[in-house]
Amino acid sequence: MKVLVVGGGGREHALCWKIAQSPRVKQLHCAPGNAGIAQIAECHGIAATDLDGIVGLAQSRRIDLVVVGPEDPLCLGLVDRLTERGIAAFGPTAAAAAIEGSKAFCKDLLRRHRVPTPGFRTFEDPKYALAYLETLEDYPVVVKASGLAAGKGVTICEHAEQARTVVQDLMKHRKLGEAGATVVLEEFVRGPEVSVLAITDGQAIMPLEPARDHKRLRDGDLGPNTGGMGAVCPVTLPPRMRQQVDQQILLPVVHAMNREGRPFKGVLYAGLMMTAKGPVVLEFNARFGDPETQAVLPRIEDDLLPYLEAAAKGTLEKLEGPRFDRRVSVSVVAASEGYPEKPETGRPIRGLDAASGADGVHIFHAGTKRSGENVVTSGGRVLAVTALGASVEEARTKAYAAMDKIEFVGKQVRRDIALKEV
Numbered sequence: 177m178k179v180l181v182v183g184g185g186g187r188e189h190a191l192c193w194k195i196a197q198s199p200r201v202k203q204l205h206c207a208p209g210n211a212g213i214a215q216i217a218e219c220h221g222i223a224a225t226d227l228d229g230i231v232g233l234a235q236s237r238r239i240d241l242v243v244v245g246p247e248d249p250l251c252l253g254l255v256d257r258l259t260e261r262g263i264a265a266f267g268p269t270a271a272a273a274a275i276e277g278s279k280a281f282c283k284d285l286l287r288r289h290r291v292p293t294p295g296f297r298t299f300e301d302p303k304y305a306l307a308y309l310e311t312l313e314d315y316p317v318v319v320k321a322s323g324l325a326a327g328k329g330v331t332i333c334e335h336a337e338q339a340r341t342v343v344q345d346l347m348k349h350r351k352l353g354e355a356g357a358t359v360v361l362e363e364f365v366r367g368p369e370v371s372v373l374a375i376t377d378g379q380a381i382m383p384l385e386p387a388r389d390h391k392r393l394r395d396g397d398l399g400p401n402t403g404g405m406g407a408v409c410p411v412t413l414p415p416r417m418r419q420q421v422d423q424q425i426l427l428p429v430v431h432a433m434n435r436e437g438r439p440f441k442g443v444l445y446a447g448l449m450m451t452a453k454g455p456v457v458l459e460f461n462a463r464f465g466d467p468e469t470q471a472v473l474p475r476i477e478d479d480l481l482p483y484l485e486a487a488a489k490g491t492l493e494k495l496e497g498p499r500f501d502r503r504v505s506v507s508v509v510a511a512s513e514g515y516p517e518k519p520e521t522g523r524p525i526r527g528l529d530a531a532s533g534a535d536g537v538h539i540f541h542a543g544t545k546r547s548g549e550n551v552v553t554s555g556g557r558v559l560a561v562t563a564l565g566a567s568v569e570e571a572r573t574k575a576y577a578a579m580d581k582i583e584f585v586g587k588q589v590r591r592d593i594a595l596k597e598v
């Protein structure tokens with residue numbers, strides 16, 4: 177079987193690493209890939225958002241399954257384009273990916289179908305958004321750009337003045353472009369956050385074990401929001417909450433998407449807050465999480481490919497859920513100097529060989545590329561080190577020991593990934 181993975185981040189490296197282990201894979205391609213992926217797949221210099229390029233590649237290489245990693249090509253309609261040409265693809269259509277591409281759509285959907293989510297109002301005119309802020313008595317309030325914003329679209333505003341500034345930046349000054357043309361003002365809720373990634377074929381769901389991202393740049397959940405600085409899997413949830421996630425959130429949303437004429441196939445990623453009243457949905461994503469995937473996939477003992485194929489073909493209910501390694505997985509991200517605002521790139525990375533090779537330790541590249549003899553940084557998040565351990569402490573110790581062998585100028589690493597789980 178010939179498989180093409182679309183994307184070039186740590187998530188796609190983890191996907192390629194896992195898919196490459198399938199005995200059924202004869203050729204593995206990736207576009208555009210990165211320096212780590214290039215060691216296990218044939219990489220093609222085609223951007224994930226170049227839909228013509230990706231479709232042409234899939235046709236010319238007679239690809240049997242395309243696995244789409246990032247949200248942008250999904251929202252642009254890559255899966256629609258591949259499906260029109262009879263090429264099997266893992267991921268939702270553009271209409272279904274709107275669950276991530278438009279927070280306004282997602283929140284309305286959740287409200288219409290009575291799926292638990294914090295209260296909210298949506299605004300398309302800054303005048304009304306600002307007027308609404310004047311009426312609010314309770315702060316913080318969460319200001320969300322409705323469109324895709326690569327992890328930069330959500331701000332927790334502690335007071336009215338901050339909320340006004342954020343709304344003006346998004347709606348009037350278009351700081352995030354069209355992503356901020358519509359904003360959602362959302363009630364702030366407290367509790368631990370959990371990510372549940374469920375593979376679905378539009379009917380059945382196969383939730384993977386819960387994970388936790390660490391979105392802020394600095395230790396202690398301080399600093400700006402990022403795409404994610406590390407993850408841990410599993411996160412222990414009380415069985416009742418686990419059941420609530422499946423029965424009151426994931427399945428109703430899969431059915432709601434069908435009823436609304438947007439059947440969802442791929443990974444439905446529920447970003448949840450575990451409140452005192454039960455789990456509530458903060459957001460849905462239409463794809464595998466990054467860096468959650470780097471923590472979740474190394475724990476899956478079975479071949480992932482049959483699940484991806486079954487989700488694409490609508491035959492998921494025939495499969496048992498995958499078996500998980502009992503060990504804990506901790507994934508720590510190294511980011512470039514200046515990330516997330518203005519990452520510095522082109523810095524040589526040393527110590528990759530010394531860091532790899534320990535049992536249960538995996539290095540997943542993200543923003544890396546080859547430059548002559550060197551591997552150099554080429555993006556905001558550079559790589560992640562994932563380690564499996566019998567306990568969270570052991571996994572953390574192994575992950576940080578490997579991470580400390582990797583050097584590049586300006587490296588930013590949080591030292592407290594999974595510390596709350598210890």
Ligand code: GLY
Nearest residue numbers: 389404465466467
């Ligand atoms: N971990 C956050 C995301 O994948 O969007």
